[in-house]
Amino acid sequence: MLAIRDLTKTYANGVRALDGVTLDIPRGMFGLLGPNGAGKSSLMRTLATLQSADGGSVTLDGSDGPIDVLRDKDAVRRQLGYLPQDFGVYPKVSALDLLEHFAVLKGLTDRKQRREVVDGLLVQVNLWDARKRKLGTFSGGMRQRFGIAQALLGNPRLVIVDEPTAGLDPEERNRFLNLLAAIGEDVVVILSTHIVEDVTDLCPTMAIMNRGQVLLTGRPSDAIEALSQQVWRKQVTKDTLAGYEAAHTVLSTRLVAGQPVIHVHSADRPEDGFVQIDPDLEDVYFQRLRLQARQQATPAPVV
Protein backbone atom coordinates (compact mmCIF):
# COMPACT_ATOMS: atom_id res chain seq x y z
CA MET A 1 0.00 0.00 0.00
CA LEU A 2 2.83 2.40 0.92
CA ALA A 3 6.31 1.40 -0.23
CA ILE A 4 9.26 3.40 1.11
CA ARG A 5 12.66 2.66 -0.40
CA ASP A 6 16.05 3.85 0.79
CA LEU A 7 14.82 7.26 1.94
CA THR A 8 17.54 9.66 3.05
CA LYS A 9 17.55 13.14 4.54
CA THR A 10 20.40 15.18 6.00
CA TYR A 11 19.54 18.59 7.44
CA ALA A 12 21.66 21.66 6.78
CA ASN A 13 23.26 21.28 10.24
CA GLY A 14 24.61 17.86 9.22
CA VAL A 15 22.09 15.72 11.18
CA ARG A 16 21.28 12.59 9.17
CA ALA A 17 17.62 12.23 10.16
CA LEU A 18 16.75 9.51 7.60
CA ASP A 19 19.51 7.05 6.84
CA GLY A 20 18.25 4.66 4.16
CA VAL A 21 14.73 4.00 5.43
CA THR A 22 13.00 1.09 3.68
CA LEU A 23 9.51 0.05 4.80
CA ASP A 24 6.39 -1.62 3.43
CA ILE A 25 3.34 -0.28 5.19
CA PRO A 26 0.09 -2.22 4.67
CA ARG A 27 -3.51 -1.11 5.27
CA GLY A 28 -4.62 -0.71 8.87
CA MET A 29 -2.73 0.66 11.84
CA PHE A 30 1.03 0.80 11.56
CA GLY A 31 3.06 1.81 14.62
CA LEU A 32 6.29 3.72 14.16
CA LEU A 33 8.15 3.48 17.42
CA GLY A 34 11.34 5.26 18.38
CA PRO A 35 12.92 7.51 21.00
CA ASN A 36 13.07 11.29 20.72
CA GLY A 37 15.20 12.31 17.77
CA ALA A 38 14.86 8.91 16.02
CA GLY A 39 13.65 10.54 12.81
CA LYS A 40 9.94 9.73 13.11
CA SER A 41 8.71 13.27 12.52
CA SER A 42 11.16 13.71 9.64
CA LEU A 43 9.68 10.60 8.02
CA MET A 44 6.08 11.69 8.75
CA ARG A 45 6.68 15.16 7.33
CA THR A 46 8.26 13.68 4.22
CA LEU A 47 5.30 11.33 3.67
CA ALA A 48 2.94 14.26 4.27
CA THR A 49 4.78 16.20 1.49
CA LEU A 50 5.81 18.96 3.93
CA GLN A 51 9.52 18.49 3.37
CA SER A 52 11.65 16.97 0.68
CA ALA A 53 13.99 13.98 0.90
CA ASP A 54 17.52 13.86 -0.47
CA GLY A 55 17.09 10.44 -2.05
CA GLY A 56 14.97 7.31 -2.26
CA SER A 57 11.39 6.74 -3.32
CA VAL A 58 7.91 6.46 -1.83
CA THR A 59 4.94 4.97 -3.67
CA LEU A 60 1.34 5.06 -2.44
CA ASP A 61 -1.40 2.89 -3.93
CA GLY A 62 -3.93 5.62 -4.67
CA SER A 63 -7.53 5.12 -5.77
CA ASP A 64 -6.46 5.91 -9.37
CA GLY A 65 -3.22 3.93 -9.40
CA PRO A 66 0.23 4.35 -7.84
CA ILE A 67 1.35 7.81 -6.72
CA ASP A 68 4.98 8.93 -6.59
CA VAL A 69 4.79 10.59 -3.17
CA LEU A 70 8.04 12.56 -3.46
CA ARG A 71 7.10 14.11 -6.79
CA ASP A 72 3.34 14.16 -7.22
CA LYS A 73 2.61 16.15 -4.08
CA ASP A 74 -0.83 17.41 -5.07
CA ALA A 75 -2.05 13.87 -5.71
CA VAL A 76 -0.78 12.79 -2.28
CA ARG A 77 -2.44 15.74 -0.57
CA ARG A 78 -5.80 14.74 -2.04
CA GLN A 79 -5.48 11.35 -0.33
CA LEU A 80 -3.83 12.49 2.88
CA GLY A 81 -5.05 13.20 6.40
CA TYR A 82 -2.39 14.55 8.74
CA LEU A 83 -2.38 15.27 12.46
CA PRO A 84 0.96 16.94 13.19
CA GLN A 85 2.78 16.76 16.51
CA ASP A 86 2.11 20.40 17.29
CA PHE A 87 -1.45 20.74 16.07
CA GLY A 88 -2.56 24.27 16.96
CA VAL A 89 -6.18 25.40 17.01
CA TYR A 90 -7.79 28.81 17.05
CA PRO A 91 -8.87 29.06 20.70
CA LYS A 92 -11.78 31.45 20.16
CA VAL A 93 -13.47 29.51 17.37
CA SER A 94 -15.97 26.70 17.94
CA ALA A 95 -15.20 23.13 16.86
CA LEU A 96 -18.07 23.23 14.38
CA ASP A 97 -16.96 26.49 12.76
CA LEU A 98 -13.32 25.48 12.43
CA LEU A 99 -14.14 22.06 11.02
CA GLU A 100 -16.46 23.75 8.49
CA HIS A 101 -13.62 26.08 7.58
CA PHE A 102 -11.20 23.18 7.08
CA ALA A 103 -13.87 21.41 5.01
CA VAL A 104 -14.09 24.40 2.67
CA LEU A 105 -10.30 24.37 2.32
CA LYS A 106 -10.48 20.66 1.48
CA GLY A 107 -12.76 21.53 -1.42
CA LEU A 108 -16.14 20.62 0.04
CA THR A 109 -17.93 23.54 -1.57
CA ASP A 110 -21.49 22.22 -1.55
CA ARG A 111 -22.98 23.58 1.69
CA LYS A 112 -25.45 20.75 2.33
CA GLN A 113 -22.92 18.02 1.60
CA ARG A 114 -20.31 19.80 3.71
CA ARG A 115 -22.68 20.01 6.66
CA GLU A 116 -23.38 16.30 6.45
CA VAL A 117 -19.69 15.43 6.39
CA VAL A 118 -18.82 17.82 9.24
CA ASP A 119 -21.70 16.65 11.43
CA GLY A 120 -20.81 13.01 10.75
CA LEU A 121 -17.19 13.56 11.75
CA LEU A 122 -18.13 15.40 14.94
CA VAL A 123 -20.29 12.44 15.91
CA GLN A 124 -17.55 9.96 14.95
CA VAL A 125 -14.96 11.63 17.20
CA ASN A 126 -17.48 12.02 19.99
CA LEU A 127 -17.47 15.82 19.99
CA TRP A 128 -21.05 16.39 18.87
CA ASP A 129 -22.18 17.66 22.27
CA ALA A 130 -19.18 19.98 22.48
CA ARG A 131 -19.38 21.22 18.87
CA LYS A 132 -20.39 24.78 19.81
CA ARG A 133 -17.74 25.17 22.49
CA LYS A 134 -14.67 27.25 21.79
CA LEU A 135 -11.62 25.12 21.08
CA GLY A 136 -9.65 26.99 23.75
CA THR A 137 -11.85 25.32 26.40
CA PHE A 138 -11.12 21.78 25.12
CA SER A 139 -9.00 19.28 27.07
CA GLY A 140 -5.89 17.82 25.40
CA GLY A 141 -7.80 14.67 24.45
CA MET A 142 -10.70 16.61 22.95
CA ARG A 143 -8.27 18.71 20.94
CA GLN A 144 -6.60 15.58 19.59
CA ARG A 145 -9.97 14.10 18.66
CA PHE A 146 -10.77 17.33 16.86
CA GLY A 147 -7.41 16.94 15.10
CA ILE A 148 -8.49 13.50 13.90
CA ALA A 149 -11.79 14.90 12.62
CA GLN A 150 -9.96 17.46 10.48
CA ALA A 151 -7.51 14.77 9.29
CA LEU A 152 -10.41 12.59 8.14
CA LEU A 153 -12.00 15.28 5.97
CA GLY A 154 -12.06 14.19 2.35
CA ASN A 155 -11.86 10.42 3.09
CA PRO A 156 -8.07 10.09 3.02
CA ARG A 157 -6.42 6.78 2.14
CA LEU A 158 -3.30 7.72 4.07
CA VAL A 159 -3.67 9.02 7.62
CA ILE A 160 -0.56 10.17 9.47
CA VAL A 161 -0.72 10.82 13.19
CA ASP A 162 2.47 12.12 14.81
CA GLU A 163 2.87 11.41 18.57
CA PRO A 164 -0.80 12.00 19.35
CA THR A 165 -0.99 10.56 22.86
CA ALA A 166 1.82 12.55 24.50
CA GLY A 167 0.31 14.48 27.39
CA LEU A 168 -3.04 12.67 27.42
CA ASP A 169 -4.28 11.07 30.64
CA PRO A 170 -4.97 7.30 30.48
CA GLU A 171 -8.70 7.65 29.88
CA GLU A 172 -8.29 10.22 27.10
CA ARG A 173 -5.47 8.17 25.61
CA ASN A 174 -7.70 5.08 25.49
CA ARG A 175 -10.56 6.93 23.94
CA PHE A 176 -8.25 8.45 21.34
CA LEU A 177 -6.62 5.12 20.44
CA ASN A 178 -10.00 3.40 20.14
CA LEU A 179 -11.05 6.11 17.74
CA LEU A 180 -7.94 5.58 15.63
CA ALA A 181 -8.46 1.81 15.58
CA ALA A 182 -12.00 2.30 14.29
CA ILE A 183 -11.00 4.50 11.36
CA GLY A 184 -11.17 1.72 8.88
CA GLU A 185 -9.41 -1.14 7.28
CA ASP A 186 -9.16 0.33 3.82
CA VAL A 187 -6.77 3.10 4.77
CA VAL A 188 -3.20 3.24 5.98
CA VAL A 189 -2.93 4.80 9.43
CA ILE A 190 0.62 5.54 10.55
CA LEU A 191 0.91 6.23 14.24
CA SER A 192 4.25 7.63 15.31
CA THR A 193 4.96 7.33 19.02
CA HIS A 194 7.60 6.78 21.66
CA ILE A 195 5.04 5.00 23.87
CA VAL A 196 5.48 1.25 23.47
CA GLU A 197 1.99 0.36 24.77
CA ASP A 198 0.37 2.46 22.04
CA VAL A 199 1.83 0.02 19.52
CA THR A 200 1.32 -3.18 21.52
CA ASP A 201 -2.33 -2.40 22.12
CA LEU A 202 -3.24 -1.31 18.68
CA CYS A 203 -0.96 -2.01 15.73
CA PRO A 204 -0.90 -5.29 13.75
CA THR A 205 2.36 -4.15 12.12
CA MET A 206 5.08 -1.80 13.22
CA ALA A 207 8.63 -0.60 12.86
CA ILE A 208 11.23 0.42 15.42
CA MET A 209 13.39 3.32 14.32
CA ASN A 210 16.40 5.10 15.78
CA ARG A 211 19.08 7.47 14.47
CA GLY A 212 17.36 7.56 11.12
CA GLN A 213 17.46 3.78 10.65
CA VAL A 214 14.79 1.07 10.75
CA LEU A 215 15.91 -1.47 13.35
CA LEU A 216 13.01 -3.88 13.00
CA THR A 217 9.75 -4.16 11.11
CA GLY A 218 6.94 -6.71 11.20
CA ARG A 219 4.27 -7.91 13.59
CA PRO A 220 4.77 -7.07 17.28
CA SER A 221 3.79 -10.64 18.22
CA ASP A 222 6.51 -12.12 15.95
CA ALA A 223 9.15 -9.82 17.40
CA ILE A 224 8.12 -10.75 20.94
CA GLU A 225 8.09 -14.46 20.04
CA ALA A 226 11.63 -14.18 18.66
CA LEU A 227 12.86 -13.08 22.09
CA SER A 228 11.10 -15.82 24.03
CA GLN A 229 13.16 -17.63 26.69
CA GLN A 230 15.85 -14.96 26.43
CA VAL A 231 14.66 -12.35 28.91
CA TRP A 232 15.46 -12.64 32.61
CA ARG A 233 14.41 -10.53 35.58
CA LYS A 234 16.07 -9.89 38.90
CA GLN A 235 15.59 -7.49 41.76
CA VAL A 236 18.98 -6.04 42.65
CA THR A 237 20.28 -3.32 44.97
CA LYS A 238 21.30 0.18 43.94
CA ASP A 239 24.94 -0.57 44.92
CA THR A 240 25.19 -3.64 42.70
CA LEU A 241 23.36 -2.20 39.69
CA ALA A 242 26.48 -0.86 37.94
CA GLY A 243 28.11 -4.31 38.26
CA TYR A 244 25.13 -6.00 36.59
CA GLU A 245 25.18 -3.41 33.83
CA ALA A 246 28.85 -4.11 33.18
CA ALA A 247 28.46 -7.90 33.23
CA HIS A 248 25.19 -8.40 31.35
CA THR A 249 23.05 -6.99 28.55
CA VAL A 250 20.66 -5.05 30.74
CA LEU A 251 17.63 -4.07 28.67
CA SER A 252 15.86 -1.96 31.26
CA THR A 253 15.92 -0.95 34.90
CA ARG A 254 12.79 -0.02 36.78
CA LEU A 255 12.37 0.94 40.39
CA VAL A 256 9.79 -1.27 42.08
CA ALA A 257 9.04 -0.14 45.64
CA GLY A 258 12.35 1.73 45.62
CA GLN A 259 14.46 -1.26 44.50
CA PRO A 260 15.86 -1.63 40.96
CA VAL A 261 14.41 -4.50 38.94
CA ILE A 262 16.43 -5.32 35.83
CA HIS A 263 15.59 -7.17 32.64
CA VAL A 264 18.57 -8.92 31.06
CA HIS A 265 18.85 -10.39 27.57
CA SER A 266 20.65 -13.72 27.57
CA ALA A 267 20.30 -17.13 25.91
CA ASP A 268 21.05 -18.81 29.27
CA ARG A 269 20.32 -17.96 32.90
CA PRO A 270 22.75 -15.10 33.59
CA GLU A 271 23.38 -16.19 37.19
CA ASP A 272 21.54 -17.34 40.31
CA GLY A 273 18.51 -15.38 41.28
CA PHE A 274 17.36 -14.52 37.73
CA VAL A 275 13.85 -15.58 36.75
CA GLN A 276 12.92 -16.17 33.13
CA ILE A 277 9.97 -14.02 32.04
CA ASP A 278 7.72 -13.71 29.01
CA PRO A 279 9.15 -10.83 26.99
CA ASP A 280 6.99 -7.92 25.90
CA LEU A 281 7.37 -5.28 23.20
CA GLU A 282 9.31 -3.03 25.54
CA ASP A 283 11.98 -5.74 25.88
CA VAL A 284 12.10 -6.03 22.08
CA TYR A 285 12.39 -2.25 21.78
CA PHE A 286 15.29 -1.95 24.24
CA GLN A 287 17.03 -5.01 22.81
CA ARG A 288 17.04 -3.44 19.33
CA LEU A 289 18.27 -0.08 20.62
CA ARG A 290 21.06 -1.83 22.59
CA LEU A 291 22.07 -3.86 19.56
CA GLN A 292 22.28 -0.75 17.38
CA ALA A 293 24.31 1.11 20.01
CA ARG A 294 26.73 -1.82 20.23
CA GLN A 295 27.05 -2.16 16.46
CA GLN A 296 27.66 1.55 16.01
CA ALA A 297 30.27 1.55 18.79
CA THR A 298 32.15 -1.31 17.12
CA PRO A 299 34.52 -0.12 14.39
CA ALA A 300 33.98 -1.78 11.02
CA PRO A 301 36.40 -4.66 10.43
CA VAL A 302 39.44 -3.81 8.29
CA VAL A 303 39.64 -6.09 5.25
Ligand SMILES: Nc1ncnc2c1ncn2[C@@H]1O[C@H](COP(=O)(O)OP(=O)(O)OP(=O)(O)O)[C@@H](O)[C@H]1O
Ligand atom coordinates in the same frame (compact mmCIF):
# COMPACT_ATOMS: atom_id res chain seq x y z
N1 LIG B 1 14.55 21.19 10.67
C1 LIG B 1 15.59 20.56 11.25
N2 LIG B 1 16.84 21.04 11.15
C2 LIG B 1 17.89 20.40 11.71
N3 LIG B 1 17.78 19.26 12.42
C3 LIG B 1 16.55 18.74 12.57
C4 LIG B 1 15.39 19.36 12.01
N4 LIG B 1 14.30 18.62 12.32
C5 LIG B 1 14.77 17.59 13.06
N5 LIG B 1 16.11 17.65 13.20
C6 LIG B 1 16.98 16.66 13.88
O1 LIG B 1 16.81 15.44 13.19
C7 LIG B 1 16.78 14.34 14.09
C8 LIG B 1 15.46 13.61 13.94
O2 LIG B 1 14.42 14.46 14.40
P1 LIG B 1 12.87 14.07 14.32
O3 LIG B 1 12.09 15.23 14.84
O4 LIG B 1 12.57 13.56 12.97
O5 LIG B 1 12.81 12.86 15.36
P2 LIG B 1 11.58 12.25 16.14
O6 LIG B 1 11.81 10.78 16.16
O7 LIG B 1 10.30 12.73 15.57
O8 LIG B 1 11.78 12.82 17.58
P3 LIG B 1 10.77 13.70 18.49
O9 LIG B 1 9.92 12.71 19.16
O10 LIG B 1 11.73 14.39 19.44
O11 LIG B 1 10.07 14.64 17.55
C9 LIG B 1 16.99 14.93 15.47
O12 LIG B 1 18.36 14.85 15.78
C10 LIG B 1 16.56 16.39 15.31
O13 LIG B 1 17.25 17.22 16.23
